[in-house]
Amino acid sequence: MIHTQTAILHADHIHHTFTAANGQPIPALEDVSLALVPGTFTALIGPSGCGKSTLLRILAGLVKPISGQVQFGGLALDRPQRQISLIFQKDNLMPWRTVFENIELPLQLAGVAKTEKEQRVAHLLYVTGLLGFENQYPAELSGGMAQRVAIARGLINEPDVLLMDEPFGALDALTREQMGQELLRIWATTQATVLMVTHSISEAVFLADRVLVMSPRPGHIIREVHIPFARPRGIELLTDTTFTQLAAQIRAAIH
Numbered sequence: 610m611i612h613t614q615t616a617i618l619h620a621d622h623i624h625h626t627f628t629a630a631n632g633q634p635i636p637a638l639e640d641v642s643l644a645l646v647p648g649t650f651t652a653l654i655g656p657s658g659c660g661k662s663t664l665l666r667i668l669a670g671l672v673k674p675i676s677g678q679v680q681f682g683g684l685a686l687d688r689p690q691r692q693i694s695l696i697f698q699k700d701n702l703m704p705w706r707t708v709f710e711n712i713e714l715p716l717q718l719a720g721v722a723k724t725e726k727e728q729r730v731a732h733l734l735y736v737t738g739l740l741g742f743e744n745q746y747p748a749e750l751s752g753g754m755a756q757r758v759a760i761a762r763g764l765i766n767e768p769d770v771l772l773m774d775e776p777f778g779a780l781d782a783l784t785r786e787q788m789g790q791e792l793l794r795i796w797a798t799t800q801a802t803v804l805m806v807t808h809s810i811s812e813a814v815f816l817a818d819r820v821l822v823m824s825p826r827p828g829h830i831i832r833e834v835h836i837p838f839a840r841p842r843g844i845e846l847l848t849d850t851t852f853t854q855l856a857a858q859i860r861a862a863i864h
């Protein structure tokens with residue numbers, strides 16, 4: 610168990626319940642505690658509807674839990690913070706802004722100068738394979754491209770904490786692998802603290818230092834698996850025996 614003192618972001622005993630349109634309570638999260646140590650990469654995996662997106666919204670300061678507390682940098686988190694970036698499960702782009710304008714938004718809000726903005730957007734357009742599409746509008750993009758725009762927007766501010774909700778869900782297998790590698794490269798240079806929701810067990814094991822497994826709704830964390838592989842990690846890891854064993858352990862925990 611990680612001592613919460615060393616964590617940049619931690620949640621203590623979070624409970625959250627929604628109310629359905631007919632008034633029925635929908636318990637979504639039950640006693641979830643987790644601590645993110647600076648510079649680490651955590652993957653979160655669990656069945657559909659178990660509360661993963663809800664947990665990310667709470668950790669981003671967008672939703673206040675029914676009970677329990679979230680602390681960021683030692684202070685209670687009660688609103689979104691510029692240093693915490695959330696990449697939503699749905700791309701959530703602004704339809705009236707071009708790709709360029711969507712990606713630059715966090716820099717615009719932070720008042721960053723024009724030339725620096727242009728340089729940083731150009732770099733991320735390159736990284737996400739979107740060069741040449743900067744003047745298109747979201748409606749003119751494929752699902753995977755829109756998702757890559759959202760990833761670029763989430764990274765542009767170089768956040769301390771990057772919360773990602775199935776960021777690669779709409780990508781084909783090859784692009785997904787490339788984006789995963791790219792993410793590790795960016796992560797190694799920015800030293801951000803990452804929490805990423807994924808449905809892919811092998812993606813979780815490949816990318817993360819630790820994988821948290823959630824139970825079906827109401828979600829709570831039922832398993833924490835430490836991933837011991839050194840970095841940088843190459844694609845040959847996917848056939849390593851320990852890799853396969855860890856993936857099997859996680860699969861067993863989910864079912």
Ligand SMILES: Nc1ncnc2c1ncn2[C@@H]1O[C@H](COP(=O)(O)OP(=O)(O)OP(=O)(O)O)[C@@H](O)[C@H]1O
Pocket residue numbers: 627628629635636637655656657658659660661662663664698826
């Ligand atoms: N705004 C809302 N109002 C009512 N119920 C909600 C709301 N948001 C989520 N829920 C319910 O809370 C539960 C958890 O939802 P959540 O989106 O967090 O799951 P998830 O783990 O992200 O699922 P998935 O893997 O399918 O994205 C679900 O039962 C869902 O119906």
Ligand SMILES: [Mg+2]
Pocket residue numbers: 661662663698774
């Ligand atoms: Mg979700």
